[in-house]
Amino acid sequence: MRAGWSILGWGEGAVNLRGAGAAAAPGERPLRVAIAQMHPRLGDLEANLALHREWIGRAREAGAALLVFPELSLTGYAVRDLAPSLALPAKGGPLLALARSAGEMAVAVGAVVEARTGPPANAGVLLERGRVAFVHRKAYLPNHGMFEEARYFSPGDRFRVHRSKALGLSLGLLVCRDLWHLSSAVALSWRGMDLLVGLSASPGRDLSEGRPGDDGFGSLRVLRLLDETYARCLGVFVVHANRVGTEEGVTFAGGSEVRDPTGRLVASGPDGEEALVVADLDPDLLRRARTALPLERDERRDLVAREVRDALRERGRRPAD
Amino acid sequence: MLSASAADAPRTDPRAAEEVLTRALRDEVRRTGFERGVIGLSGGLDSAAALLLAARALGPERVVAAALPVEGSPPEARAHAEEVARAAGVRLRVLDLGPVLTSLEAALPGSGADRVRRGNLAARARMIALYDLSAAERALVVGTSDKTEILLGYTTLWGDMAAAILPLGDLYKTEVRALARHLGVPAAVVDKPPSPDLWAGQTAEGELGFTYADADRVLYQWIDLGRRPVDLIAGGLPEGLVRAVERRVVGSSYKRRMPLVLKVSSRTVSMEFRLPRDAGT
Numbered sequence: 272m273r274a275g276w277s278i279l280g281w282g283e284g285a286v287n288l289r290g291a292g293a294a295a296a297p298g299e300r301p302l303r304v305a306i307a308q309m310h311p312r313l314g315d316l317e318a319n320l321a322l323h324r325e326w327i328g329r330a331r332e333a334g335a336a337l338l339v340f341p342e343l344s345l346t347g348y349a350v351r352d353l354a355p356s357l358a359l360p361a362k363g364g365p366l367l368a369l370a371r372s373a374g375e376m377a378v379a380v381g382a383v384v385e386a387r388t389g390p391p392a393n394a395g396v397l398l399e400r401g402r403v404a405f406v407h408r409k410a411y412l413p414n415h416g417m418f419e420e421a422r423y424f425s426p427g428d429r430f431r432v433h434r435s436k437a438l439g440l441s442l443g444l445l446v447c448r449d450l451w452h453l454s455s456a457v458a459l460s461w462r463g464m465d466l467l468v469g470l471s472a473s474p475g476r477d478l479s480e481g482r483p484g485d486d487g488f489g490s491l492r493v494l495r496l497l498d499e500t501y502a503r504c505l506g507v508f509v510v511h512a513n514r515v516g517t518e519e520g521v522t523f524a525g526g527s528e529v530r531d532p533t534g535r536l537v538a539s540g541p542d543g544e545e546a547l548v549v550a551d552l553d554p555d556l557l558r559r560a561r562t563a564l565p566l567e568r569d570e571r572r573d574l575v576a577r578e579v580r581d582a583l584r585e586r587g588r589r590p591a592d
Numbered sequence: 593m594l595s596a597s598a599a600d601a602p603r604t605d606p607r608a609a610e611e612v613l614t615r616a617l618r619d620e621v622r623r624t625g626f627e628r629g630v631i632g633l634s635g636g637l638d639s640a641a642a643l644l645l646a647a648r649a650l651g652p653e654r655v656v657a658a659a660l661p662v663e664g665s666p667p668e669a670r671a672h673a674e675e676v677a678r679a680a681g682v683r684l685r686v687l688d689l690g691p692v693l694t695s696l697e698a699a700l701p702g703s704g705a706d707r708v709r710r711g712n713l714a715a716r717a718r719m720i721a722l723y724d725l726s727a728a729e730r731a732l733v734v735g736t737s738d739k740t741e742i743l744l745g746y747t748t749l750w751g752d753m754a755a756a757i758l759p760l761g762d763l764y765k766t767e768v769r770a771l772a773r774h775l776g777v778p779a780a781v782v783d784k785p786p787s788p789d790l791w792a793g794q795t796a797e798g799e800l801g802f803t804y805a806d807a808d809r810v811l812y813q814w815i816d817l818g819r820r821p822v823d824l825i826a827g828g829l830p831e832g833l834v835r836a837v838e839r840r841v842v843g844s845s846y847k848r849r850m851p852l853v854l855k856v857s858s859r860t861v862s863m864e865f866r867l868p869r870d871a872g873t
Contacts, residue, residue: 314871349868478612481605488612517619518870520757522612543615 301551302438304508305335306527308540308548310516313347316357320345320365323380326547327373333549337377337438341514341527342409342447342472343393344381349518354423358383358391361406370398377404377437379444379512381470384408386425393424395444395470397433405433407444411452417474417521420448430458439554440465440508447471450497450511460505461572465557467501469511475524487542491524503534506561508552515543532560601805602764602812606774609763610645617649617759621732623873624756628731630656632722632752633684634789635672638736638760640781641772643680645759646734648775652681656731659686660718662693669789675778685725689717711790715751723754732756740765740804743811744837745844746796752788753847764812765804800840802833810837 307326312318323345330338342348345365346357359366361384369380377399384394384406392408399405408427412420432441443459443466450456450469459467477489494513502509508531515525527540529550538550561567621629629646633639646655657680659673670686677684696713697704704710726733735755737747739762747753760768765786772782786796786804797803810833813819821838825831850862859865 313868313873315873347868347870349870351866351868352864353867353871475612479605479608480603481608485605487608517616517623519868520616520620522616543611 302337302440302554303333303335303549303551304337304510304529305330305333305339305550306510306512306529306540306548307338307340307344308512308515308525308527308544308546309340309344310514310523310545311341311344311347313518314350314353314357315347316345316359316365319347320369323369324372327369327376327378329547330549331374331376333547335376335549337466337468337510338373338379339468339510339512340378340380340470341512341523342381342395342470343383344470344512344514346381346383347518348472348474348514348523349521350383351419351423354383354391358385360385361394361396362403366396366398366403370403371401373398373401375400375437377435377442379468379470381446381472383424390423390425392427393420393446394427395446395468397435397442397444397468399435399437404435405431405442405444407431407446409446409449410455411448413448417476418448430455430462432459432462432464434463438466440557442466442468443507444468444470447473450501451493456501456505460507460567461570464505464507465554466508466510467505469498469509469513471511471513472523473513475522487526488522488524491526491542494526495528498528498530499534499536502530502532503564504566506532506557506564506567508532508557513540515540515545532557533563600813600817601809602767602816603770604763604767606767606771609767609771610648610774613645613759614649617646617734617757620757620870621650621734623870624732626730626732628654628656628729629734630658630722630725630729630731631734631736632718633657633659633673633676634736635659635669635676635781636784636789637765637772637777637781637786638738638741638768640672640676640679640777641768641775642734642736642760643676643682644772644775644777647680647682649759654731655680655682656725656729657682657684658722658725659684660689660721661686662714662717663690664792665789666792672778672781672784676781679776679778687721689714689721692717707791711788712748712751714790715748715788719751719754734759735761737761738765738768739763740808740811742848743815743844744800744807744840745847746788746800746840747847749847764808766808801836806833807837810834811841814838 359382379397382394382396384392386392395407397405410427412424412426414421432443434441441463443464445455473490475488479485498509498511510529512527514523525540525543527548529537531537538548540546540548629650631643657677722733733755735758737758738760741747787794821834824834
């Protein structure tokens with residue numbers, strides 16, 4: 272427990288089905304969330320739909336109200352030129368069928384979603400109450416080093432929250448690289464986000480040099496740092512799924528996390544193994560965390576907007592190199 | 593050995609590498625439909641580390657280790673291969689390729705007298721043997737090349753580079769040595785000078801003209817840290833070393849590619865149309 276935060280230290284109740292026990296928050300009905308830290312089959316939609324139904328069944332048995340899958344959970348990550356064949360319509364089709372099988376549970380899945388024209392999008396799709404409730408198209412497609420997403424996908428062009436009646440919270444979805452651009456989460460926070468849903472397929476790289484405190488993949492350390500920063504500084508719950516398994520020689524490291532609005536780690540997935548990670552969240556913690564540290568209230572949006580406009584103007588005036 | 597700070601040399605933690613590579617190797621072998629792996633064991637560092645890693649990933653009973661000597665292979669290579677197989681808990685098969693090489697030399701005039709040609713013939717004869725074992729044993733060919741060798745092109749095209757998977761391909765030679773020590777490769781193998789053993793007295797460092805430790809410093813700073821060769825020289829690394837390493841890397845890039853396809857259509861295989869190799873698994 273961090274000093275100064277002990278008053279907020281309840282509502283924890285991490286349930287990890289690997290063994291830890293549950294503790295519900297007193298008074299409030301806890302919100303049980305789950306992460307499917309799974310290993311999709313690359314390029315095999317049918318197999319992945321079946322896998323999703325299995326994970327949904329397990330999460331339902333665990334009593335989860337929200338289940339989050341990783342990025343491109345329905346297709347695998349390195350789809351390359353299979354992307355057009357794997358693209359699903361955002362409305363109807365297999366996504367709607369999956370939403371129906373999820374029933375009352377809200378489920379976020381990673382899918383290749385058809386664009387109106389041109390290459391499809393890499394999207395986070397929220398299924399809720401038997402329908403496709405919300406689609407976030409990944410806005411930042413990494414295209415450097417080992418990444419070539421911009422070659423196969425069209426980028427999204429908006430950050431919006433989804434006000435979930437089922438959960439009583441505003442959800443913001445971000446897909447992997449979106450999370451590395453700090454402004455994405457800030458934009459969602461300005462629109463009233465309560466719970467950040469992160470869908471990642473983050474390739475493990477920059478393996479440890481073995482110094483004390485330096486453990487595992489460097490890329491995974493960044494994800495954890497981002498989760499904690501967003502939770503604490505935006506005062507939101509973070510439910511961030513990162514996949515496991517290998518593809519094309521690349522290892523995906525897992526380490527999915529649930530954090531509360533104080534930044535505290537509520538539950539986490541193991542490194543490198545499949546797991547259903549379950550946690551109980553106390554929705555009232557949003558109010559208490561934002562009262563104890565009112566960063567969200569104090570955010571000077573006018574000042575930021577003015578500075579951003581000025582900076583853009585200045586960049587526009589700057590002569591080309 | 594050049595004097596330089598430790599931060600300028602690659603140093604992946606062997607424990608972390610073992611954990612990631614055993615898991616990834618198991619996963620990537622099984623997704624191809626195989627449960628077993630086959631490795632050619634030379635008695636040297638790389639194949640020893642690859643064998644111990646594979647034994648941990650797949651289980652020693654699911655790994656086929658083959659020593660493939662030819663005439664002129666140093667006698668200690670066989671003893672080292674046996675020692676390594678024992679350390680891995682894997683039964684060693686010794687398949688004498690001497691007669692194969694003799695027939696090839698007879699059929700290909702001049703090849704026996706040219707040690708480079710003869711060395712390449714031996715490497716490719718071993719490739720044929722490993723792929724036959726692959727079919728016979730239902731075992732995937734696990735290659736043993738490391739990042740330094742791959743980058744320097746210090747390999748025989750379609751010979752020792754021929755494999756389904758290279759578990760050590762992203763570790764520099766000096767990192768493989770640390771991993772080998774961690775995995776329990778016998779000291780005699782870890783500490784001997786690397787050699788392809790294509791002819792008597794051959795050492796890799798003698799042939800390359802620089803040490804692996806020096807090459808790794810140049811490669812790591814250039815490729816992993818993104819420093820330019822010209823800046824490495826300005827920073828005090830000998831120009832001869834930096835340029836020799838750079839020349840080898842650039843000059844051997846053809847060894848790291850599939851054959852060129854001459855383009856005429858609008859969507860050419862592997863140019864416009866690229867598929868994941870692991871699709872459907």
